[in-house]
Amino acid sequence: MSSPIYVVQGANAAMARELVAQNKNARFLLLSEHALERIPECEHISLVGSAFDEDFLKQSIQQAVERWERIDGYAHFSGSILLKPLHMTRLDEWEEVFKKHVTSAFLGLKAVLPTLKSQGHGSVVLISSTAAKVGLQNHEAIAAAKGALEALVRSSAATYAPVRFNAIAPGLTRSRMSKRIVESEQALKASLQLQAIPRLAEPSDMAQAISFLLGAQSQMITGQIIAVDGGLSSTKRMST
Numbered sequence: 001m002s003s004p005i006y007v008v009q010g011a012n013a014a015m016a017r018e019l020v021a022q023n024k025n026a027r028f029l030l031l032s033e034h035a036l037e038r039i040p041e042c043e044h045i046s047l048v049g050s051a052f053d054e055d056f057l058k059q060s061i062q063q064a065v066e067r068w069e070r071i072d073g074y075a076h077f078s079g080s081i082l083l084k085p086l087h088m089t090r091l092d093e094w095e096e097v098f099k100k101h102v103t104s105a106f107l108g109l110k111a112v113l114p115t116l117k118s119q120g121h122g123s124v125v126l127i128s129s130t131a132a133k134v135g136l137q138n139h140e141a142i143a144a145a146k147g148a149l150e151a152l153v154r155s156s157a158a159t160y161a162p163v164r165f166n167a168i169a170p171g172l173t174r175s176r177m178s179k180r181i182v183e184s185e186q187a188l189k190a191s192l193q194l195q196a197i198p199r200l201a202e203p204s205d206m207a208q209a210i211s212f213l214l215g216a217q218s219q220m221i222t223g224q225i226i227a228v229d230g231g232l233s234s235t236k237r238m239s240t
Contacts, residue, residue, distance in 0.1 A: 003027050003043070005068045006214060007061065009051065009108045010077025013037065014174075018207035019075065020044065023214075029064040029071075031057070031108075051078050051104040057111035065115055073123040073214035074112045078104040086140040094141050101145040105152065116163045125213045126153055127206075128169040130229045150225050157223035164222040168209045171229030173201040196231030 006023065008016050009031040020028055021040045028044035030036055035048055045064060049056035064071060080100045082093060105126055116122035131139040132146035150167060157165040172191045192198045209228045212218050227233045 004072040007074045014203040018203045097141040126167040128167040171232040196235040
């Protein structure tokens with residue numbers, strides 16, 4: 001079987017590196033607003049440009065198709081964390097969260113979908129959050145944006161079949177954006193006590209789930225939101 005061709009969009013360098021490391025036989029088009037360092041050895045194109053530049057996105061996809069003739073999967077990593085109660089959230093902050101999470105996915109999909117539609121196959125994976133399913137304090141903006149992404153997954157799965165659309169919904173994961181929580185012993189302990197599996201998720205945990213949804217082994221899975229959250233969204237632990 002020929003090597004799969006995956007497009008990865010977003011500034012999450014750690015996640016991108018893990019995804020490449022777990023799919024060494026694949027070829028990658030990596031799109032980011034910042035240069036990605038220490039990418040494992042593989043055949044890839046790494047391009048730097050704005051997630052909101054439609055011409056950049058379309059030309060990048062065209063470059064990949066011209067080189068490799070097809071695209072088998074698209075993963076969207078762009079995002080941010082804003083932890084504020086709604087009454088303290090400014091309109092510009094609210095709009096920025098939706099721009100980074102929802103609008104960037106919309107524009108990326110507009111660029112890649114013509115290729116996936118013409119092929120009649122392909123897999124799309126977006127990143128949601130446990131916050132879209134479970135009411136978490138001070139998560140109003142991020143929960144609303146991730147809820148929009150989950151609705152986008154389900155509708156697109158119906159509209160563009162047989163192209164597949166799914167999302168993973170992480171809980172607390174080690175990343176640059178979660179650094180403030182992870183480095184606070186008190187905040188980290190409180191967060192992990194809510195999970196059935198009381199450990200911090202790593203980028204490799206997310207990459208494994210994304211690799212599964214991008215790959216051929218998940219051909220009958222579409223329109224789904226897969227929680228990768230240590231049980232946070234589906235279990236309730238009793239305090240001891």
